[in-house]
Amino acid sequence: GQSLEQPSEVTAVEGAIVQINCTYQTSGFYGLSWYQQHDGGAPTFLSYNGLDGLEETGRFSSFLSRSDSYGYLLLQELQMKDSASYFCAVRANKFYFGSGTKLNVKP
């Protein structure tokens, strides 16, 4: 079957760097993507990794290692507005989401 594991909650201070890990088990893997969801809002797309390596988009970077079935989202220079839930998602024959990581950014 399909499974994705990510930490349920992470806390960090403003200005710091935080890494949210995601491990997955799936067949027919195409790629790993990340989404941000603020309370009361809809998830928004952050990044997609179809190949191994690091993708950088501003303060956010995402990494994938297909051989390790592992990826992470790296958030730098944390801001209060980054407090949200972050989901990893696998594209296989269809899409599967992790259960989400709640990031708390403290002043």
Place this chain on the structure above:
Amino acid sequence: EAQVTQNPRYLITVTGKKLTVTCSQNMNHEYMSWYRQDPGLGLRQIYYSMNVEVTDKGDVPEGYKVSRKEKRNFPLILESPSPNQTSLYFCVSVGSYNEQFFGPGTRLTVL
């Protein structure tokens, strides 16, 4: 503006009263899907469609129907809603780089 729209945004209904949640996208995407989001259970896929007239079950299809008669629209139908279908529903349109664009969500309460 590229977007996914859903209607209604909020709905309170009673058990057994058929309802439809509409979804439309203006990005000419072929792949669309529906998710429900429940506390502690995350996002679970209900149905997906990879093209017009092609639909497939996701992980939790029971009690739901969909149709894809045209590329831009993908309505979700609850023929006989029950209280366990109380949830937050998202329609999604998928871009060519596998990015999923979410609609604003429909919060459904079934009494």
